[in-house]
Amino acid sequence: MHMRTGFFLMMVLASLPLSAGEKQASGLLDPDISYVVSGYGEASGQFRVVVMNVGWEHVSSRLRLEWLAEGPAQTWIVQKSVAVAEFDGRMLSIGVPVWVPEQSQIIINATHTYSSEEYKFTLTPLASGQYELKSE
Numbered sequence: 001m002h003m004r005t006g007f008f009l010m011m012v013l014a015s016l017p018l019s020a021g022e023k024q025a026s027g028l029l030d031p032d033i034s035y036v037v038s039g040y041g042e043a044s045g046q047f048r049v050v051v052m053n054v055g056w057e058h059v060s061s062r063l064r065l066e067w068l069a070e071g072p073a074q075t076w077i078v079q080k081s082v083a084v085a086e087f088d089g090r091m092l093s094i095g096v097p098v099w100v101p102e103q104s105q106i107i108i109n110a111t112h113t114y115s116s117e118e119y120k121f122t123l124t125p126l127a128s129g130q131y132e133l134k135s136e
Helices: 002-015 020-026
Strands: 033-041 045-054 060-070 076-083 092-094 098-100 105-112 118-125 131-135
Touching: 033 098, 033 118, 060 118
Parallel strands: 060 092
Antiparallel strands: 033 045, 045 060, 060 076, 092 105, 098 105, 105 118, 118 131
């Protein structure tokens, strides 16, 4: 009987959601991540754009810009990570970002979750922690 209780407790603990740190340590990706696009620019260096979708019936997207640096043993580490604040709370659903290497820019197409109005943005990564966002 005591063994069954221990097994049950182990199964319950194994089914608990992992914290962000535990996910990273285990190699699991955050299920909210929808797209990741990487690029390189003279002013920005190596970077990536991460699109995360939140919500269920009315999905909206968040956008992060991360600057990468060469780490130990030929790996990449995140040097700086910032939320692209202009997307917070706007109820926009972001499609797959498009990297345009000739201009060192990322094109972001988005649709408003409720009105279905379409938007187009140009994101230019600059020095670590800085960016420029233009709406078209």
